[in-house]
Amino acid sequence: MNILKFNSEAKLNEAAARIITSTVQVNPSAVLGLATGGTPIGIYKELVKDYNEGLVSFSRVTTFNLDEYVGLSPDHHQSYSHYMKENLFNHVDIVAERTNIPFGLADQLEEECRQYDERIEAAGRIDIQLLGLGHNGHIGFNEPEDELSSSTHVVNLAEETKQANARFFTETEEVPSQAITMGVGTILKAKMLMLVVKGADKAEIVKRALTGPVTTQCPASLLQTHPNLVVLVDEAAGSLLP
């Protein structure tokens, strides 16, 4: 595991984007695993900058997002599909058909999950998977449980996660209570994992995830078992790390 600490959010975002850009420069047909939430927004801005400066093209890249809410259509303004278009896809030369996000309105959710894993398998291994960290140690929407599902599955969101994500919804809107998420097994199959953690409010949980016991009660702790994990933290998030 490699832990990189940055003294500014701007430097962290640049470094994370450079890792993704160089992955695509080396392999223009790279398969990228993407995340949503607050953490990656600045990283996606840097990727758009790299694209505008002619450093990288996404025209042959395939992407798979970690998760999507159940019950939101792709054009709902809080869907992760909409988020990806707003923050990245609409601003680079990526081909829409090669971007993959679980379909939260599928009639047969289990079947949607099975097909999502099949699509990942068919694309080959994910070259680099970007991950944020939940306050309860979740990755994707794999919440702390006695047992974790390995493959893509439907999950009930923890109350803590719903509260954390309520900041993106208007007062009258309900945060969905279910999501489709890649399983921890799917995530761990990626060739490289890049965990990005920002802010003092995540200092405890990132310490627990990276230096505590490997346990399903802290899903991110399973990342310790991956042979190619890079962790990027700002000073506040990394303050308790060695």
Ligand code: F6R
């Ligand atoms: C998002 C995702 C989540 C977030 C996590 C942190 O696709 O899978 O695990 O990465 O909830 O969210 P932020 O970045 O908003 O703190």
